[in-house]
Amino acid sequence: MPERKAFPLRIDPDLWSAVERCATANIRSANAEVECLLREALKARGVKLTPPQPVKRGRPPKESE
Numbered sequence: 001m002p003e004r005k006a007f008p009l010r011i012d013p014d015l016w017s018a019v020e021r022c023a024t025a026n027i028r029s030a031n032a033e034v035e036c037l038l039r040e041a042l043k044a045r046g047v048k049l050t051p052p053q054p055v056k057r058g059r060p061p062k063e064s065e
Contacts, residue, residue, distance in 0.1 A: 022037075034054075
């Protein structure tokens, strides 16, 4: 899976509260909600993006001895 870009974000506290409420309603983390909102906004502007890669969940495979 490609690495994700980490960066600090300055955001109005009321706006962040709204993002957290949306994230909770959509059963997502606030970070995932921000990414989803950015993708939706870019799509609305006609920007073509590659679909997000699904996150692998569960235990990593055991290493063979």
